[in-house]
Amino acid sequence: xxxxxxxxxxxxxxxxxxxxxxxxxxxxxxxxxxxxxxxxxxxxxxxxxxxxxxxxxxxxxxxxxxxxxxxxxxxxxxxxxxxxxxxxxxxxxxxxxxxxxxxxxxxxxxxxxxxxxxxxxxxxxxxxxxxxxxxxxxxxxxxxxxxxxxxxxxxxxxxxxxxxxxxxxxxxxxxxxxxxxxxxxxxxxxxxxxxxxxxxxxxxxxxxxxxxxxxxxxxxxxxxxxxxxxxxxxxxxxxxxxxxxxxxxxxxxxxxxxxxxxxxxxxxxxxxxxxxxxxxxxxxxxxxx
Numbered sequence: 018x019x020x021x022x023x024x025x026x027x028x029x030x031x032x033x034x035x036x037x038x039x040x041x042x043x044x045x046x047x048x049x050x051x052x053x054x055x056x057x058x059x060x061x062x063x064x065x066x067x068x069x070x071x072x073x074x075x076x077x078x079x080x081x082x083x084x085x086x087x088x089x090x091x092x093x094x095x096x097x098x099x100x101x102x103x104x105x106x107x108x109x110x111x112x113x114x115x116x117x118x119x120x121x122x123x124x125x126x127x128x129x130x131x132x133x134x135x136x137x138x139x140x141x142x143x144x145x146x147x148x149x150x151x152x153x154x155x156x157x158x159x160x161x162x163x164x165x166x167x168x169x170x171x172x173x174x175x176x177x178x179x180x181x182x183x184x185x186x187x188x189x190x191x192x193x194x195x196x197x198x199x200x201x202x203x204x205x206x207x208x209x210x211x212x213x214x215x216x217x218x219x220x221x222x223x224x225x226x227x228x229x230x231x232x233x234x235x236x237x238x239x240x241x242x243x244x245x246x247x248x249x250x251x252x253x254x255x256x257x258x259x260x261x262x263x264x265x266x267x268x269x270x271x272x273x274x275x276x277x278x279x280x281x282x283x284x285x286x287x288x289x290x291x292x293x294x295x296x297x298x299x300x301x302x303x304x305x306x
Contacts (some may be wrong), residue, residue: 024085026120030245033302047204048064053271056250063128075130075162075181075183075185075186076181076186077096077162077181077182077183077187078093078096078179078180078181078188079093079183080093080094080095081093084109084124084167084178085120085176085178086109086167086168086169086175086176086177086178087149087168087169087175088175088176089111089118089121089147089169090108090111090112090146091109091110091112091167091178092109092110092111092112093108093109093110093180094108094110094207095108096108096180096182096187096259097190097192098184098187098188098189098190099189099190099191099192100189100271102154102155102187102192103151103154103155103156103158104152104153104154104192104216104232105152105156105163105182105192106150106151106152106153106192106195107150107151107153107165107180107182107205108149108150108203109145109148109149109151109153109167109178109180110147110149110204110207111146111147111148111150112145112211114145114146114148114208115146115147116146118146118147119145119146119280120171121147121169121171122170123141123143123149123167123168123169123170123267124167124168124169125141125151125165125166125167125168126161126166127153127163127164127165127166128164128166129157129160129161129162129164130160130161130162130163130164131159131160131161131162132157132159132161132163133158133160134157135151135155135156135157136155137154137155137156138153138154138155139151139152139153140152140154142195142196142200143200144200144201144203144204144205144207144268145201145204145205145208145293146204146208148168148200148203148204148207150195150200150203150245151165151265152192152195155291158232160184161182161183161184162177162182162183163181163182163184163185164180164181165179165180165181165182166178166179170304171185183284184284194270197301198297198301202294202297202298205290205291205293205294205297206291206294208290209287209290209291212283212286212287212289212290215283216280216283216284219276219283220280222276223273223276226269226273226281227273228271229269230266230269230270233262233265233266233269236262237259237262237263240255240258240262241255241259243255244256260305281283
């Protein structure tokens, strides 16, 4: 009865509102279905630890990326693949290596995606303070990707790091034959490179601070020139500004002195590491005699 009493315009408006309500319901169901599908796909990809880029291309881990193993952040220093010899080499290291790293021990496991099934030989060589070289021999003749899992032996429920190598994307290169002495020397060189990088950054900081001091001194000079034409009240304000600028300069100079001490300490550490390299090489040569 109410429907009959409504005007045609009202009936048309009611009909349009019903159409809109049904459309929104269908959109909500579609969005929920799409979200559920996407969530399932990402869950599957995370479970396998591999992300498909296109076709059979799998994303390889990148040199320089951070790897958390237990409570320590390591760096993927190097990765190489030699298809002729069916070998691979992976190097990881703690950029902030310390004495505590000497008591740690890593465990390595290897998995392959679509491999021909040969048994791989895994060699773990340890350098100084959190530097590790993993050598893989007898790689399968056919494989799509390999996943290397690293964990700390002493920790339960620890955080594992995974390194992925795509057979298709990795370039083949010759892998040098390494021994314990060479790995130890390589770890020392890694330490030196890290310290030199810090020194370079510190020197840039000092250069910026020195330029800032020059700029502050120019400001003082300009204020002093302006004071010739200022009233007594204005001069007091200018003198206060000059004192503040001088205080800033003193703080910057103090920072530079502290930074220079840190540079000096790092340079001393580098000399000590260089001595360790020389001693290691000497012992190595004497062992050949």
